[in-house]
Amino acid sequence: MSSDSLTQPRADHSRPQNPGGGARDYALDYIRRVRGGEMGSIPGIIGLVVLAIFFSILKGGFLDAYNVENMVVYGAPTIVMAMGLIFVLLLGEIDLSAGTAGGVCAVLAAVEMVRHQMNWVLAVLLAALLGAIIGMIIGWLRARVGIPSFVITLAAFLSFQGVTIIMVGNSGSILLPDSQKTLLALTSASTNDYMPIWAGWAMLAIVVVGYAAVKLRGVSKRMAENLAVEPYSIAMAKVAALAVLGAGFIYYMGYNRIVGVARSSFYGTLTSEGVPWIVPVVLVLLFGGTYLLNRTRYGRHVFAVGGNEEAARRAGIRVNAIRTSVFVICSFMAALSGLISLSVSAGVANNAGGGNTLLLAVGAAVIGGTSLFGGRGRIIDAVVGGLVVEIISWGMGDLITGTNAPGWQEVVTGLVLLLAAGFDAISRKAGSTQG
Amino acid sequence: MSVDAVPGRAAEPILRLRGIEKSFGPVHVLRSVDFTAYPGEVTALVGDNGAGKSTLVKCIGGTYSIDSGEYLYKGQQVHVHTPRAASALGIEIVYQDLALCENLDIVQNMFLGREEVDGRRALDENKMERMASQTLASLSVRTVKSVRQKVASLSGGQRQTVAIAKAVLWNSELVILDEPTAALGVAQTAQVLDLVRRLADQGLAVILISHNMNDVLQVADNIAVLYLGQMAAQVQRSEVNHTQIVELITAGRSGDLGLTGSAVGVGNGATA
């Protein structure tokens, strides 16, 4: 690398970059990072845009408000599960049981609510607790007993499938009654409870102002301490992009989606407008998870263990505790994902969380930019990748029709995952100067 | 011993080991080893493969605990059984395998496990970045472009530099480097040796393990030779030449320096 050169002038770490300009430096720095294997969200976002355009050309109305809402709502369980998986993937581990663990937790909640008339808040807490306990057991088996996570979670995947079938019983599924309105309203799959229009805009305002405040405060603090800063122009551009995209989404979700849609007869005079409640839920998880990973010692230690376990151990990091904790987080998030699915489908079937549920979530994380080899990943990857996965499965449903359509759709989805993993492997190679 | 009467040297060694014994089960690796290190000096620790150099520094650094013998730090007898205890005394070791996280940047690596947090227990990135930059600047490190570069993108010499800077960040007083130039080319070796010299000039005690006699003779003030787990000799750099050092390493003695005949015999017997 050229930066080795002995003739290089001494880097002056104390000189602040000009916050007014410097966009060019920033761009060069970005290109250097991309060449080093750090893509950020850009490929995922480009993929999202290209796919959206592609599918809407193939089929008019692909991006109408009704479809967009559905992609968001049906994508949410995948996104939330992927958020949890990212912690596990950061350590280079895998949790194959996340899908069916989420299924078991959702069934527990459904059984308690429907058969034992448990208050929904309690049922949700119980399911989340079960998720955390499952994660604790997996983490203990991995970190203390030393069984490879692949084996533990494959075994758990199979067992949980069985547990779900047993718990659901002969009926084959448990349906949530309309009395469980609050939980159902999360995704408004069977009710018409959306965020009020004003609340959607208020949420956007909070997010944009908050993001801008964090950015500007960061820049001015670093300038005060004479550290290199992101140029104001770039920071403002990011804030503006968020504001524009967000405003577009909120505005779009303000359309009444019942008009002109077949469901209208069923719903009578009801309106269907506003942002689904699941959106703020996912945003809270996104911000919480990002803070945990990027701004706390715990998060730093997760990256360290994923990057070089021996180095982490020598630095005094409790590697086993970290390793256990990521499985707890993953199974906990899987439980939340299962509960969201429960809300989306207004019930739970005895194959809950089986099939390709887990695979799509892992795919979402990897497409978003998280590495399967550990050490690289961000919570936003789950959101970007989850939306890509969702748009592909919706688009595919339109694109591939005929008797063998489901088969072909799975083949294509599999190929997309392989492509993302290949991308990951190649960018990992590009990122290292040694080995 | 000649090492006790050197002009211009601190009165008291920062580290003095006496009669250190260390066995791994039946394998007797260190036999009655005496060793001293003075502040402001580079003490080279040399010896053939398997002589016990890494074992000795791991005993100093608390990775292994000694079976018997005296471990005096700043004149006080201390018991160092964990790496943490060694760090607390101001002893830092840069191991042969550098143990850096490639996916983290320079600042993150330098503060790994000892991150600074602000009042709300969030990472204080700015403070860490400033301290890391200052440390690198104080070592006159020229080769690192940005402290926010990932270690994956650094060359071997740059990585070594980061590992050394990490060790001195913590106001350490004794820094031990296990073969810091083993994997480096000519230019990068020169850089790292420069850095080693500067550390000593700043008043730190530096212990340098190396197989490269040119490096040792160039940078060391004092040379300790291990031969089959015994300290063959610890001498001032000015008192010996290349040939004598090589003889001490390979035979355990050179002229009137080194182990006596019977001691050499014991050493040989140990490997059987």
Ligand SMILES: Nc1ncnc2c1ncn2[C@@H]1O[C@H](COP(=O)(O)OP(=O)(O)OP(=O)(O)O)[C@@H](O)[C@H]1O
């Ligand atoms: N944990 C251990 N258990 C058993 N024997 C060990 C252990 N560590 C080291 N030894 C033995 O102790 C002897 C000294 O090893 P050590 O690693 O200290 O040598 P060294 O001088 O650092 O060699 P090198 O120059 O190859 O790094 C060797 O014979 C080695 O096999």
Ligand SMILES: [Mg+2]
């Ligand atoms: Mg060694």
